[in-house]
Amino acid sequence: MDNVGIVVEDLGAAIEFFRELGLELEGRSAVEGEWAGRVTGLGDQRVEIAMMRTPDGYGRLELSRFLEPAVVADHRQAPVNALGYLRVMFAVDDLDETLDRLRAHGAEIVGGEVVRYEDAYRFCYVRGPEGILIGLAEELA
Template identity: 85%
Template structure:
C-alpha cells in the first residue's frame, strides 16, 4: 500500500529556465545533483545513464517535482506539445492563492494560456491550463471558498 506520493518527474532540455519558472510559481529548489551509472539505469531500464536532476519542493512541504535533464542516453521522444487528450500525457496541477497575479508573473517567463480564458467551475475554483517552460502543461487553480 502506498504511503504517500513522493514526486512527479518531468524531463526538460534546459534545467535553468525550468527551475526559475517553478521558483516563480512558489516552489523551492531543494537540491540539484547528477544521477549516473549502471545502478540508475537498472531502475529506469535505460542502461548506463547520466541525468542532471533538480528537486523542487512545494510550499506546503508535502509535494516535490523532479526536473531531469538527460545527458546520456539521448532523449528519444518529445511530447512537450502533445494535446491534453494524448494517451499517457502528464500535466501537473497547482493551487495558487491569486490566479491573475500568478498568470501575470509566469507570463513574464514565457507561460501561455492553452485556451484564451480562465474558467470558473461553479463557485468553487477558477482554473486554467498553461504551457510553461519547454511547453510543459501546467494546471493552475484558485479556490473561491
Template identity: 80%
Template structure:
C-alpha cells in the same frame, strides 16, 4: 501493505535552469540539485549507461515534489510536450494558487502562455491551463470563497 505517500512527479526538460526559474516563480522551492549516473541508475530505469542532471523542487506545504531531469546520456527519444490534454498517457501537473491572475502575470514573464481561458467552475474554483517552459502543460486552480 498500505501506500504511504506519493514522493514526486518527474518531468524531463532540455533547459534545467529555465525550468527551475519557472517553477521557482510559481512558488516551488529548489530543494537540491544533483547528477545521477552509474550502473545502478541504469538498472532502475532500464536505460543502461545514463547520466542525468536533476533538480528537486518542493511545494510550500512540503508535501509534494517535482523532479526536473535533464538527460545528458542517453539522448531523449520522444517528445510529448506539445500533446493536447486529451492525449493518451500525457501528464499535466495542477497547482493551487492564491491569486490566479497575479500568478499568470508573473509566469508570463517566464514565457508562460494561456492555453484556453481562465474559467469559473461553479463558483468553487477559477481554473486554467498554461504552457510553461518548453511547452509543458500546467494547470492552475484558485479556490473561491
C-alpha cells in the same frame, strides 16, 4: 507519493518557472552510472536533476535533463487528451497574479482564457518553458 518527474532540455529555465509558482529548490545533482540505468532500464546514463519542493513541504517535483542517452521522444506539445502524463495541477491564491509572474517566463494559457466553475473555482491550463503543461486552480471564497 514522493514526487512527479518531468524531463526538460533547459533545467535552469524550468527551475525558475517552478520557483515562480512557489516551489523551492531542494537540491541539484547528477545521477549517473550503471546502477541508475538498471532502475530506468536505459543502461549507462547521465542525468542532471533538480528536486523542487512545494510550499506545504509535502509534494516534490523532480526535473531531469538527460545527457546520456539522448532523449528519444517528445510529448511536450501533446494535447490535453493525449495518453500518458498530462499535467500537474497547482492550487494558487491569486490566479491573475500568478499568471502575470509566469508570463515573464514564457507561459501561455491553453485555449487563451481562464474558466470559472460556478462560484467555486477559476481554472486554466498553462504551457510553460518547453511546452510543459500545468494546471492552475484558484478556489473562490
